[in-house]
Amino acid sequence: MKTNPNIDDLAGRNSPVVRKFNEFLDSRGMRRTAERYAILDRIMSINGHFTIEELQQMIEEEGFRVSRSTVYNTVELLMEAKMLRRHVFEGMQAQYERITLPHTHLICTTCGKVKEVKDTNFAAFMNARRFNAFNTDHYSLYVYGTCSTCARKSKRTDQVTKVNKPKK
Amino acid sequence: MKTNPNIDDLAGRNSPVVRKFNEFLDSRGMRRTAERYAILDRIMSINGHFTIEELQQMIEEEGFRVSRSTVYNTVELLMEAKMLRRHVFEGMQAQYERITLPHTHLICTTCGKVKEVKDTNFAAFMNARRFNAFNTDHYSLYVYGTCSTCARKSKRTDQVTKVNKPKK
DNA sequence: ATGTATGCAAACCATTTGCAATGAC
DNA sequence: GTCATTGCAAATGGTTTGCATACAT
Numbered sequence: 001m002k003t004n005p006n007i008d009d010l011a012g013r014n015s016p017v018v019r020k021f022n023e024f025l026d027s028r029g030m031r032r033t034a035e036r037y038a039i040l041d042r043i044m045s046i047n048g049h050f051t052i053e054e055l056q057q058m059i060e061e062e063g064f065r066v067s068r069s070t071v072y073n074t075v076e077l078l079m080e081a082k083m084l085r086r087h088v089f090e091g092m093q094a095q096y097e098r099i100t101l102p103h104t105h106l107i108c109t110t111c112g113k114v115k116e117v118k119d120t121n122f123a124a125f126m127n128a129r130r131f132n133a134f135n136t137d138h139y140s141l142y143v144y145g146t147c148s149t150c151a152r153k154s155k156r157t158d159q160v161t162k163v164n165k166p167k168k
Numbered sequence: 169m170k171t172n173p174n175i176d177d178l179a180g181r182n183s184p185v186v187r188k189f190n191e192f193l194d195s196r197g198m199r200r201t202a203e204r205y206a207i208l209d210r211i212m213s214i215n216g217h218f219t220i221e222e223l224q225q226m227i228e229e230e231g232f233r234v235s236r237s238t239v240y241n242t243v244e245l246l247m248e249a250k251m252l253r254r255h256v257f258e259g260m261q262a263q264y265e266r267i268t269l270p271h272t273h274l275i276c277t278t279c280g281k282v283k284e285v286k287d288t289n290f291a292a293f294m295n296a297r298r299f300n301a302f303n304t305d306h307y308s309l310y311v312y313g314t315c316s317t318c319a320r321k322s323k324r325t326d327q328v329t330k331v332n333k334p335k336k
Numbered sequence: 337a338t339g340t341a342t343g344c345a346a347a348c349c350a351t352t353t354g355c356a357a358t359g360a361c
Numbered sequence: 362g363t364c365a366t367t368g369c370a371a372a373t374g375g376t377t378t379g380c381a382t383a384c385a386t
Contacts, residue, residue, distance in 0.1 A: 031360050031365060052350080067368040072351070088256040093350065106302050117299060125293060131285060133316035134274050142308045148301035199340060199385050220375080235343040240376070261375065 017044055017083065024081040038064045039074040043084065049095040049114050089114060089142060102126070104141045110150035185212055185251065192249040206232045207242040211252065217263040217282050257282060257310060270294070272309045278318035 021040055025032055042059050056071045075096060078084035087095050089107050095114065102123050103116045126139055189208055193200055210227050224239045243264060246252035255263050257275050263282065270291050271284045294307060314322075
């Protein structure tokens, strides 16, 4: 859309991540557009989860304009490139996170907050685990419950006060 | 809506499940309608996963008419009663299943089929697992990969042929 | 009789799609 | 110059909502 003279200005223009994406695009004969790198760049600076809308906002706050469709497109590409994962937690809109080390997701069913925790034992367990007639690509462990903040609140008020739940 | 003279004809009218639902409704001062029991009855005869649409179809095939809204409503109630769980697997519409023993879900990313497997070791692991500042209610382990049927197909044709994927 | 539940149709809203204009190569 | 990519606007589709009618209690 707009000629972007500063693809090379990306924070991590020589990072393994950018190189991996380059290779992925090349392997498919796809173009290296400014939008794609702007999105990749922003994603790589996010730790934890984000929604499509949040991602688009962050990018535009930096003064770079992208359409919602392009965000969806690129995010899809990054998933195919195995650099990004989508999670659909109970009762919320899809959230994305970069693929890093495997970890467990703790989801508070009261406030909707999601927290990642490392779990070496579990990772080891899954690493060794094979399923019959099934070839594992990846896995997700979602643990639903109540975070300590919400537990405290509900004790204090002695009534369930649902706050900040992303989607009704 | 329609007076139903045969609530008492339910397959498991005295089953623990029906009693549990009775108690749940009573505890909330809610009514015992024919629709609710028809839906409960059908759900209890399903092993594995189903979508709202499938559930409604099954019920109507038995000659009992229910609206989509009522199916949604009742399914929501059953979840609040901790008798039913909703799963949102990557790229598919929501699926429901009764709450039974904990099990792992194997999801084929090619054909979308979901298979449940018992996993005693994992259950034991999770049973013992406590998370910091988090009170666990329940958990779901989703394993994504390729089922043997799809693996065989893709080898035969030597090209990825996505079939029967619930949602594009 | 009273107020809850149902069913219908409309509204919602995240995501997808079609297509003309733009720009990477 | 060619054709992939973008951005917009419209379409989609599962889910939710509002409301009049039916019915459980």
